[in-house]
Amino acid sequence: MTHIVIRVVNIFFNHCVTCYTEEGAIDSSIRDISKATGLSIATISRYINDSGYVSSESAEVIKKAIKELDYVPNENARAVFKNSSNLIGIVVSSLSNPFFAEMTMHLEEKAQERGYGVILFTTNDDIDKEREAIRLLKGYRVKGIITTRTQLKSEMSKLKTPIVSFETEVNDKIITVAADNFKGGQLALKHLLERGCKKILHIRGPKSFEAAELRYLGFKDEAKRQNVNFDIVQFDSDFHVAYNLEENIGDKDITEYDGIFVFNDIAAVLILRYLLKRGVNIPKETKVIGFDNSYIGGLSYPSLTTIEQSVDGIASKCINLLLDLVEGKNIKEKRFYDPVKLIQREST
Amino acid sequence: MTHIVIRVVNIFFNHCVTCYTEEGAIDSSIRDISKATGLSIATISRYINDSGYVSSESAEVIKKAIKELDYVPNENARAVFKNSSNLIGIVVSSLSNPFFAEMTMHLEEKAQERGYGVILFTTNDDIDKEREAIRLLKGYRVKGIITTRTQLKSEMSKLKTPIVSFETEVNDKIITVAADNFKGGQLALKHLLERGCKKILHIRGPKSFEAAELRYLGFKDEAKRQNVNFDIVQFDSDFHVAYNLEENIGDKDITEYDGIFVFNDIAAVLILRYLLKRGVNIPKETKVIGFDNSYIGGLSYPSLTTIEQSVDGIASKCINLLLDLVEGKNIKEKRFYDPVKLIQREST
Numbered sequence: 242m243t244h245i246v247i248r249v250v251n252i253f254f255n256h257c258v259t260c261y262t263e264e265g266a267i268d269s270s271i272r273d274i275s276k277a278t279g280l281s282i283a284t285i286s287r288y289i290n291d292s293g294y295v296s297s298e299s300a301e302v303i304k305k306a307i308k309e310l311d312y313v314p315n316e317n318a319r320a321v322f323k324n325s326s327n328l329i330g331i332v333v334s335s336l337s338n339p340f341f342a343e344m345t346m347h348l349e350e351k352a353q354e355r356g357y358g359v360i361l362f363t364t365n366d367d368i369d370k371e372r373e374a375i376r377l378l379k380g381y382r383v384k385g386i387i388t389t390r391t392q393l394k395s396e397m398s399k400l401k402t403p404i405v406s407f408e409t410e411v412n413d414k415i416i417t418v419a420a421d422n423f424k425g426g427q428l429a430l431k432h433l434l435e436r437g438c439k440k441i442l443h444i445r446g447p448k449s450f451e452a453a454e455l456r457y458l459g460f461k462d463e464a465k466r467q468n469v470n471f472d473i474v475q476f477d478s479d480f481h482v483a484y485n486l487e488e489n490i491g492d493k494d495i496t497e498y499d500g501i502f503v504f505n506d507i508a509a510v511l512i513l514r515y516l517l518k519r520g521v522n523i524p525k526e527t528k529v530i531g532f533d534n535s536y537i538g539g540l541s542y543p544s545l546t547t548i549e550q551s552v553d554g555i556a557s558k559c560i561n562l563l564l565d566l567v568e569g570k571n572i573k574e575k576r577f578y579d580p581v582k583l584i585q586r587e588s589t
Numbered sequence: 590m591t592h593i594v595i596r597v598v599n600i601f602f603n604h605c606v607t608c609y610t611e612e613g614a615i616d617s618s619i620r621d622i623s624k625a626t627g628l629s630i631a632t633i634s635r636y637i638n639d640s641g642y643v644s645s646e647s648a649e650v651i652k653k654a655i656k657e658l659d660y661v662p663n664e665n666a667r668a669v670f671k672n673s674s675n676l677i678g679i680v681v682s683s684l685s686n687p688f689f690a691e692m693t694m695h696l697e698e699k700a701q702e703r704g705y706g707v708i709l710f711t712t713n714d715d716i717d718k719e720r721e722a723i724r725l726l727k728g729y730r731v732k733g734i735i736t737t738r739t740q741l742k743s744e745m746s747k748l749k750t751p752i753v754s755f756e757t758e759v760n761d762k763i764i765t766v767a768a769d770n771f772k773g774g775q776l777a778l779k780h781l782l783e784r785g786c787k788k789i790l791h792i793r794g795p796k797s798f799e800a801a802e803l804r805y806l807g808f809k810d811e812a813k814r815q816n817v818n819f820d821i822v823q824f825d826s827d828f829h830v831a832y833n834l835e836e837n838i839g840d841k842d843i844t845e846y847d848g849i850f851v852f853n854d855i856a857a858v859l860i861l862r863y864l865l866k867r868g869v870n871i872p873k874e875t876k877v878i879g880f881d882n883s884y885i886g887g888l889s890y891p892s893l894t895t896i897e898q899s900v901d902g903i904a905s906k907c908i909n910l911l912l913d914l915v916e917g918k919n920i921k922e923k924r925f926y927d928p929v930k931l932i933q934r935e936s937t
Binding site for chain 2: 313317318336339346362363381382542
């Protein structure tokens, strides 16, 4: 009797696995195929999962029904079966910054090319929103996470899910991809000197923004090497500079400088606007250079000279490294710096 | 014996349901809790799913282990059990358009506020990419879909998943949310007349872009009512106007107009640039008005007068209507037009 019971249980167990984990008993579509074809759910399941014998006649009938009923396999069931979804999570600070908007688009495209869907979270640099995003991504058992400007280094360090961090260095083990921001700062200083600037200003990003700090350090390093001085105006925010530009600049007269390096393009375009409004001739009287090469610099007049960080190159690197980790590859190198280059336009 | 077999099968079945659909047998975390507490998977499952008796001592022990092990329930398993995930799909044409970038961000925020995650697809207005997005969203059994500028009206009509369409009218049954584009076109014409314009040009969007067509029709309607004429330059693309502005304008001399209404902000900023580069004084010689009120119009110099469509209002409407549909509400009205308003800045 024991033998019989075990056999029955086994049959039932296989059925459970089939209909619960591969399709879900409550999934109407596999039932629809069963109804339409008159074949058993078990047979259809064997066909769909390629997990056992199905006669060629039945296979033909099922194939036709799948097409007619427009049946799509349940990804969630697959995810449960494998304890991992076909999704990757992207946690991005804001899509109001055109660089991040373009980067998100590239990440999504490249993930899809490699067969992964993307769950998106925007945090607006709010630490609680980031925490909630991470909690939900765990719940969805995403295959991997691409994070930008994380403020949760210790939580990130504890996650078992593969992570690639854009810009922020989380710890020694988590891969970081970033543009070579330090080099970019150096290029900016060199360019202003080549263009003959004597009185130089740097609009420095918020100190919490690590990439902007590296741009500043590179700029400073090159200035030291070239034995030139520069002044600094410190900005306390990144995306919403628009709303407090006057407050950030204070009573400093930035129109008296003949060369200005701004920590990113969106702030640089605002500086252009500020100077033009005060009658400064750009580039004749003042030269302005930004950082990013987001599309916004090509729309302004004069168009913006900038240091390009390749959004396409960075997005590819992030996705490829993440999926290599997902597939179990051991990647020794943990820091990847994407090359930057000067894009000269009308503002210098 | 039959009785015994059925009983055994029942026990086994319950176990399958528990561990496969609620947690997944291969899910290590529920096992980790079992190991850490010395309690059975069944007990832990009852606690997590609130599906049966657990002694208060055991409950306390499990609660502590969940916290220590940082256990998060498997959303995919829940999705299989309910045959629907806690995800909604967003299919957006491009994040390079700042309006869509901001809208995507608002949609994601509002979805999260109501407890839903977002799977993002960008299509770049490519019909094959849109088709693939829909196929994958079906696979993920998303709760609902927000689509923008769909080119797959007949496929959309066949979907059983609730849909809210932004801008494009799919059919009589699917809800469309859009700004009142026709009214916006009327406002633009009125404004140019109020500002004293006599020789008026409309930069018309690609005809496939329904919202832009409505803006044109509203502009034309008001012009007829006011008995004024205007010329048209037809643009054949939306986002990538930057790359073929000269080609679109051709040998037409647009500097001779004193009032220009452009179908969206990004194209309007490019027109500003084009005119400024040719020495036109804006707004003195030529007044320019765009459409959207995306942040880009606030960055340019002169800043752009525009017709605002409220991204926040539209995103709220889309999410609220979609989740009402998801929750089974019957919504009789199928067309929702969000009010527009004039935002006057420096360009008029």
